[in-house]
Amino acid sequence: MRSPDAVGESEDPRCRDLARFYLRIENDRVREAWFQTYGCGPSIAASSIVTELVRDWAVDALGELTPEAVESALGGLPEDRRHAATMVVDALRGALRHYRAGAPRETSHA
Amino acid sequence: MRRVYLDHNASTPVHPDVLAAMMPYFSERFGNASSIHGFGREAREGIDVARESIARFLAVTPDEIVFTSGGTESDNLAVKGVAGARPGGHIISTVVEHHALLRTCQALEKSGHAVTYLPVDGDGLVDPDDVRRAVRPDTILISIQTANSETGTLMPFAEIGRIAAERNIPFHADGVQTFGKIPISPRETGLTLMSMSGHKIYGPKGIGALYIAKGTRMVSVQHGGDHERRRRAGTEHVPGIVGFGKAVELRALHMAEEALRVTGLRDRLWEGVRRSVADVRLNGHPTRRLPGTLNMSFRGIEAEAIILGLDLKGIGTSAGSACTSGSIEPSYVITAMGIPVDWALGAVRTSLGASTTMEDIDYVLDVLAPLVRKIRAMSPAGAA
Numbered sequence: 407m408r409s410p411d412a413v414g415e416s417e418d419p420r421c422r423d424l425a426r427f428y429l430r431i432e433n434d435r436v437r438e439a440w441f442q443t444y445g446c447g448p449s450i451a452a453s454s455i456v457t458e459l460v461r462d463w464a465v466d467a468l469g470e471l472t473p474e475a476v477e478s479a480l481g482g483l484p485e486d487r488r489h490a491a492t493m494v495v496d497a498l499r500g501a502l503r504h505y506r507a508g509a510p511r512e513t514s515h516a
Numbered sequence: 517m518r519r520v521y522l523d524h525n526a527s528t529p530v531h532p533d534v535l536a537a538m539m540p541y542f543s544e545r546f547g548n549a550s551s552i553h554g555f556g557r558e559a560r561e562g563i564d565v566a567r568e569s570i571a572r573f574l575a576v577t578p579d580e581i582v583f584t585s586g587g588t589e590s591d592n593l594a595v596k597g598v599a600g601a602r603p604g605g606h607i608i609s610t611v612v613e614h615h616a617l618l619r620t621c622q623a624l625e626k627s628g629h630a631v632t633y634l635p636v637d638g639d640g641l642v643d644p645d646d647v648r649r650a651v652r653p654d655t656i657l658i659s660i661q662t663a664n665s666e667t668g669t670l671m672p673f674a675e676i677g678r679i680a681a682e683r684n685i686p687f688h689a690d691g692v693q694t695f696g697k698i699p700i701s702p703r704e705t706g707l708t709l710m711s712m713s714g715h716k717i718y719g720p721k722g723i724g725a726l727y728i729a730k731g732t733r734m735v736s737v738q739h740g741g742d743h744e745r746r747r748r749a750g751t752e753h754v755p756g757i758v759g760f761g762k763a764v765e766l767r768a769l770h771m772a773e774e775a776l777r778v779t780g781l782r783d784r785l786w787e788g789v790r791r792s793v794a795d796v797r798l799n800g801h802p803t804r805r806l807p808g809t810l811n812m813s814f815r816g817i818e819a820e821a822i823i824l825g826l827d828l829k830g831i832g833t834s835a836g837s838a839c840t841s842g843s844i845e846p847s848y849v850i851t852a853m854g855i856p857v858d859w860a861l862g863a864v865r866t867s868l869g870a871s872t873t874m875e876d877i878d879y880v881l882d883v884l885a886p887l888v889r890k891i892r893a894m895s896p897a898g899a900a
Contacts, residue, residue, distance in 0.1 A: 417897070422818075422861070426614045426896045442896040444816075446844065447824040450894065 407440045414501025417494045423449045425497045427457070431505060434465045448483055448490035455479045456494050468502040472496055519830040520876040524694060524716070524808055524869030525665050530716040532758065532868075537762040538720065541755040549752050550741065559754045570712075573764050575701050575886075576727060583745045583757050586724035588616035589690040592709030593726050593737050593748065594688040595620045598657045598709070599629055600735035605656030606630045610642050610671075611852045612664055617690050621659070625727045634699025639801040640669035640853050648679050658687045662694040662710075666849040666865055667800030668809025669758075670694070677706025686732060691725075692716055697806060698766035698775060702727050714756065718765030718870065723756030749887045770870070777806040778868045782810045785866065785877045793884035799850055800862055806870035815857040817891050818844070822864050830882055830891060832864050 410428035413434040423445030430438035439457040443450050448491060459479050473491035477483050483491060519756045521529075547555030549563050564578070571578040578875075584590045591856060596618065599605060604682065609621055611633045620633045632650045634642050648798055658680050673689060680687035688709035695710070696717035702710050709732065714723040729736065740749025781896055789796055795815040814822060821837035828835055836847025846860035857864075 423844075424896050443897040444818065446818055446820045450821055452890075454681055 407438070408476050410440070412501040412505035414497045414499065414504055416496035418489050418491045418498060420451075421446065421489065422488070423450075423493055425449060425453050425493050427453075427497050427501050429501050429505070431465055436460050436463045436465060436468070446487070446490070448452075448487040449493060450479075451480055452476050452483070452494040453497075454491040456498060460498065465502065465505060471498055517830045517881055519832075520880060521832045521871065522866040522868060522880065523785075523832045523834050525668075525806075525867035526815055527721065528718045528862075528869055529713050529764060529871070530715075530720055533766060534719055534759045534762045538759040542744055542759050544578060545754070546724035549754060550743065554560065559752075561889065562754055562758040563853075566757045566764075567767050569761040569768075570725060573696075573768050573811050575726060577730065580728055580730055580747060582726045582728055582744045583752060583760075584724045584726055584748055585722055585753070586715070587614070587690065587711050587713035588724075590713070590724050590726040591616040591690055592620050593734075594709040594711060594728075594816070595624065595657065596737045597734035597747075598686050598688065599624050599747045601733045602656040602739070604628045604630075604654070606632065606652050606654045608632050608634065608647060608650045608658045609648065610634045610636060610660055612636050612640060612642075612659055612666075613659070613847045614665060614690055614692070616800075617659060619659070631693060633863045634660075636669075636852055638853050638855075640664055640667045640799075640805070640849070641801060641804070642671055642676075642880040644672050644679060647676050649840060651679070651683055651685065655683070655685050658685055659689070660687075661690040662700060663698075663809075664800070664849060664865075665805050666847060667853075668693070668867070669801045670804045670806065671699070672699075672708075673705055680708070681706040685746055691816050693809075696764060696771060697808070702729070714760040714763060717763050717767050720756050720759045723760045725754055727762070733772055764822075765817040769873070774870055778808040778870075778872065781872055781874060782808055782866075782868055783878050784874070784897075785868075786810050788814070788877070788881040789884060792881065793888050796888075797855075797859060799855060805869075807871070809865070811863060812867075813850070813855065814864065815859050817862040817888065817893060819862050819864050821891045822862070822884075825891065826883065829883045829887075831883060834867075836863060836865065856884035879885065 407446040411431040412429040415426035425443040433502040441453040443453040473495050476491040545558040547559040548561040554708040567578045567581050634646045663675050691710040692713045695712040708729045710727040712725045715721040738749050797813050799811040850860045850863045
């Protein structure tokens with residue numbers, strides 16, 4: 407995404423996963439969300455589903471997104487892969503903090 | 517959607533002739549093979565025929581074949597059986613054995629046995645000189661696989677057999693991946709024991725065998741009746757044994773031709789991948805390998821992403837790495853070969869077999885290159 411309005415990332419060093427989100431925000435609403443994720447299938451799936459889930463959300467609502475909501479949007483995650491949803495939520499909260507801090511513009515690699 | 521099965525090292529479909537041979541032994545010839553009446557004798561006959569087929573295939577005698585529930589039990593019986601008759605002795609094995617062997621050795625370490633786990637080189641080969649050097653006066657068993665299930669690398673089993681024979685040490689091989697795929701004669705190879713499995717060679721699951729050279733001193737692992745010449749107690753799995761025997765008969769007919777054909781397809785797959793995908797490497801020996809096995813690493817990608825992506829296109833492959841309880845570990849086999857972690861995590865195993873066609877391989881090649889590009893594009897720069 408060129409010149410995203412917010413960027414956030416999170417990693418899970420234990421499983422070597424890394425998720426990064428790029429958001430296009432207009433009038434305090436998420437218009438578009440992109441992701442880049444390195445990791446296992448559940449991490450990639452969780453990243454992908456939240457980019458659809460948060461579209462048109464009010465920016466402030468991002469702070470209320472829970473791992474449980476991500477998991478239910480996916481139709482469930484295996485017990486030992488729940489960390490995928492947590493990582494993705496952390497990354498989006500990071501994007502929210504970035505936006506509130508007056509995100510400097512940057513260009514993504516995607 | 518097209519479905520392509522490239523996981524023959526995990527399991528294979530039961531051949532229709534095998535299934536047909538098994539069917540009468542479920543409800544018609546259902547007798548207990550230990551019974552002396554006609555019902556029992558019918559079952560016994562099925563077992564005898566299968567045992568003879570397998571013995572003929574290996575050029576050994578029928579009383580040297582013991583039926584088990586599969587490769588894992590055969591490994592357990594071989595190692596615990598020999599070790600049990602020689603308490604406290606030393607065992608030589610490798611770091612790349614199947615878990616059935618590794619964990620059996622680890623259990624024996626807890627009960628007073630010493631085990632040397634030999635390393636492998638970058639191609640996955642154990643050095644016969646390392647085997648020679650590891651031998652101690654109290655060495656009671658050498659247990660080294662004939663081929664690795666993940667990479668397909670063939671171990672130097674003939675050399676190891678000579679070392680074992682010179683020193684009069686029993687030599688066991690987990691032969692599950694080579695049995696019925698490449699010809700290995702236990703006698704010529706100097707093997708004392710060899711584990712085999714039915715479902716890797718188009719036979720049913722839940723049946724396997726252990727070759728035990730005549731005169732090998734062993735204890736029982738499973739106690740009970742006098743089945744299998746007192747080497748493995750328990751009512752025989754007659755339909756499984758009959759199916760296993762039939763599967764081996766079919767391998768005797770088709771093995772050589774199939775090995776050639778499958779090697780060609782495997783090499784076509786690798787050439788195609790090498791041409792169309794960047795940052796890919798072959799794991800395992802370039803030529804000294806099982807006919808159908810191709811293990812490749814895609815750098816900077818977690819193998820599971822590729823396996824799930826291929827699965828969505830109907831293609832079945834596997835990985836040695838596994839993410840469990842939120843921590844990912846690369847395959848211990850790939851790691852033992854000294855392959856760096858950013859490559860090791862992206863190791864994908866394809867294993868071809870009887871049903872694999874050239875069209876299958878071309879379909880996989882069409883799917884794989886765009887899939888790898890897509891996953892790499894998805895990956896945050898720097899992590900990749």
